[in-house]
Amino acid sequence: MPPASRLARERGVHLSLLQAFVQGADPVVGTAARAGYLEIWRMLRDEAGLSTEQARDFLGQGMLISVLLAVDMPVLDGLEPDAHALLQAACGDKLTELLESA
Numbered sequence: 001m002p003p004a005s006r007l008a009r010e011r012g013v014h015l016s017l018l019q020a021f022v023q024g025a026d027p028v029v030g031t032a033a034r035a036g037y038l039e040i041w042r043m044l045r046d047e048a049g050l051s052t053e054q055a056r057d058f059l060g061q062g063m064l065i066s067v068l069l070a071v072d073m074p075v076l077d078g079l080e081p082d083a084h085a086l087l088q089a090a091c092g093d094k095l096t097e098l099l100e101s102a
Contacts, residue, residue: 014070064090065098074099 020033044055068074068090076083077099091098 014066017066018070061090 020029020036023029024033040059041055044050044058045052048055050058068087073083073087077087078084087098088095
């Protein structure tokens with residue numbers, strides 16, 4: 001199973017990420033969430049060699065996909081045309097893989 005499919009199945013991961021972001025003002029959770037996000041930012045720039053714009057777009061798309069998975073948007077695919085359009089916009093050619101794994 002491709003890595004994206006495995007990650008999409010881990011519903012708790014997406015909910016935990018969102019909870020960490022929501023609790024950003026908490027001294028313990030917020031500190032860890034900020035440190036982790038900066039670590040990802042640095043890795044994208046310094047190790048992956050992405051430009052600032054590419055790193056921003058990567059993180060933005062990743063956040064959108066995480067939110068869509070956390071709210072279980074894939075259950076509306078095939079039932080709600082706008083849900084399908086949003087999922088397609090977020091996932092592109094990986095949508096079929098995502099839907100099969102969700």
